[in-house]
């Protein structure tokens with residue numbers, strides 16, 4: 001049986017089910033980020049209660065600390081972090097690109113210095129497959145050559161060609177049959193590169209495809225345009241993952257362009273800045289207006305935070321520096337994005353996604369707040 005079933009589409013928007021070794025993931029789905037094998041401040045049972053069925057961990061960070069052998073000895077990443085549902089591990093290309101000042105890339109792979117202690121390491125397409133097999137994630141990513149959003153055509157082309165060669169090498173290195181490996185489409189902000197890269201990778205018949213190297217500093221309209229041209233070349237019956245997105249508005253727009261999976265630190269990062277994502281926009285609990293506001297964060301949300309606490313109480317906890325405040329808002333913000341993806345799915349199944357999208361986007365513009 002194929003790992004992914006497409007159940008319905010409404011123009012480009014898709015509803016499906018992704019099956020992994022740790023259960024089914026209805027798509028579109030939002031994946032919270034647990035870089036260090038922990039979604040900051042939120043426990044596994046709380047994530048499950050939010051409706052999370054897949055989360056993201058990072059192979060680069062876990063390789064450096066605590067080390068893959070520690071996690072393998074614990075019985076794999078699921079047991080190590082006590083998470084029973086699906087896990088996607090990112091390969092590390094983006095982290096080396098963004099964290100390591102001492103990185104060098106050649107056809108062999110990345111040669112980099114740890115951002116923790118400066119120790120020297122090499123990641124190759126093969127070693128990254130082996131690393132993620134050791135971690136035991138359900139979905140693994142190939143190593144890719146990431147470039148900045150303003151990279152010129154020559155660099156973007158070199159990076160895309162290398163990413164393609166590395167994807168071929170990664171494919172040869174796979175030994176586990178219970179792990180789904182996704183290839184990553186690069187190509188910078190150049191339509192012809194994105195198109196060619198997506199076509200070439202589609203020919204390699206990976207179980208899934210990711211779109212990388214977007215939302216890395218280019219203009220949003222450019223990112224959305226790249227998404228449209230890339231999606232058009234990807235196989236219909238394979239899952240599609242847009243890496244590093246995002247905000248409620250971006251998730252809706254990516255679903256509208258045929259993406260199925262999303263991840264971002266956005267909901268937990270916002271929560272640490274007292275910023276609440278609601279269906280009618282963002283609210284900042286540090287604003288004086290919430291000090292006596294006894295309503296829940298979002299009356300339309302059924303998460304445990306909204307069922308339990310008021311805006312006034314959480315605003316007080318932020319001012320008092322209490323740890324419960326960012327935790328409780330993280331739970332809500334994650335539940336909000338998971339529910340948003342779930343509603344988009346229901347709307348696609350009912351073939352009313354496009355009117356739903358219009359309504360949601362106009363409601364989301366409702367409240368103004370400062371971004372973190």
Ligand SMILES: [Zn+2]
Pocket residue numbers: 297298301302303304305306307331332333335336
């Ligand atoms: Zn809530």
